[in-house]
Amino acid sequence: MKKTILITGGAGFIGSHVVRLFVNKYPDYTILNLDLLTYAGNLENLGDIDTRPNYRFVRADIRDTDQLSKIFSENEIDGIIHLAAESHVDRSITDPLAFINTNILGTVNLLNVARDSWKDKMNGKRFYHISTDEVYGSLGKEGFFYETTAYDPRSPYSASKASSDHLVMAYYHTYGLPVVISNCSNNYGPNQFPEKLIPLAINNIKNSKPIPVYGKGENIRDWMFVLDHARTIDLIFHKGRTGETYNIGGHNELKNIDLIHKLCEVMDNRLNRVRGTSAKLITFVKDRAGHDLRYAIDSSKLQNELGWMPSLQFEEGIEKTVDWYLSNQEWMDHVLSGDYEKYYHNQYHKR
Ligand code: NAD
Numbered sequence: 001m002k003k004t005i006l007i008t009g010g011a012g013f014i015g016s017h018v019v020r021l022f023v024n025k026y027p028d029y030t031i032l033n034l035d036l037l038t039y040a041g042n043l044e045n046l047g048d049i050d051t052r053p054n055y056r057f058v059r060a061d062i063r064d065t066d067q068l069s070k071i072f073s074e075n076e077i078d079g080i081i082h083l084a085a086e087s088h089v090d091r092s093i094t095d096p097l098a099f100i101n102t103n104i105l106g107t108v109n110l111l112n113v114a115r116d117s118w119k120d121k122m123n124g125k126r127f128y129h130i131s132t133d134e135v136y137g138s139l140g141k142e143g144f145f146y147e148t149t150a151y152d153p154r155s156p157y158s159a160s161k162a163s164s165d166h167l168v169m170a171y172y173h174t175y176g177l178p179v180v181i182s183n184c185s186n187n188y189g190p191n192q193f194p195e196k197l198i199p200l201a202i203n204n205i206k207n208s209k210p211i212p213v214y215g216k217g218e219n220i221r222d223w224m225f226v227l228d229h230a231r232t233i234d235l236i237f238h239k240g241r242t243g244e245t246y247n248i249g250g251h252n253e254l255k256n257i258d259l260i261h262k263l264c265e266v267m268d269n270r271l272n273r274v275r276g277t278s279a280k281l282i283t284f285v286k287d288r289a290g291h292d293l294r295y296a297i298d299s300s301k302l303q304n305e306l307g308w309m310p311s312l313q314f315e316e317g318i319e320k321t322v323d324w325y326l327s328n329q330e331w332m333d334h335v336l337s338g339d340y341e342k343y344y345h346n347q348y349h350k351r
């Protein structure tokens, strides 16, 4: 069936994998990639598909209602997959307002434009909001996040995502906008900006620079390979029930320090270094303010309703990720040539 799908944030890490999957898998869909190209957006992520007849890029800002209205008046949009966001917790601690503007107000702009342009024909439409497990707050050593867990965000980033989730649901209840939401755990894989733990550590290990581990490295994250997330987004976009929320988890809980040791082993192996060389770079630094201890997802709703299963195990995923970064140094060089040095200095040399 012919459809036009608007994917916001499609030049970012997860968005670019979702765009590629949809462009390849659905030749009858037109994929409109709306992205502002902030520091985190990079069209090089899509170099392999950007000349495809069913793909179009439009540079626009979700904070700008006029730009959004124009896009909706020029295109008959059937579905939206909304990923555009400020996504890094550390940046949200330094500059919370940027997160409020993009993640909350930007999402409301998109909701308004979708509601207004779909008001006479909501049937068959879908507004899919991509969110994070961080909205649930922090777990102790036991337990899991369920879809019914009360929201308890603790960073400006997670509070802005929680707020946007509530607004999305409010538009479902109030205006009948056909929404669906998923809350996923930490992603890793190719094309992730090297401000996040895994690509930052890979880049530092490669360059024999210290690997900054916050606090004692005891914090636990549930890691999911990005292609698995993209595949799940496809499933939920097509099969998820309107008005529902689905939790997506990697089933790969790891303490940061254990993850870093694993990564060091893989890097030693790939770089032909003596075993133990990379681990010597591990440097414990001042903890993140309000650092959530543990995230862990219960995905049984997704498994029971949509027959979903996580596929890739961490061992395999981390090897693929390392190999991608090592064979895409040019991508890294371009990414690092922007404001990265300044960011890195402010974030790590002042700790
Ligand atoms: P990212 O930072 O790599 O990409 C964000 C993209 O949004 C970039 O391409 C950027 O240019 C674009 N963008 C930012 N502000 C914009 C604006 N005002 N207008 C238009 N485009 C704008 O982020 P990511 O890691 O790919 O995350 C994508 C989404 O998934 C986010 O909503 C995030 O909250 C969510 N999420 C991320 C993770 C994770 O581990 N990375 C986990 C769960 C959920």
Ligand code: TYD
Pocket: 089, 090, 186, 195, 196, 197, 198, 200, 212, 213, 214, 215, 219, 220, 221, 256, 288
């Ligand atoms: P990150 O990749 O920023 O994702 P999130 O904060 O969304 O979970 O961080 C993952 C974990 O790694 C988190 O517990 C913070 C920690 N961390 C470090 O120890 N050092 C770093 O330099 C970074 C960026 C993160």
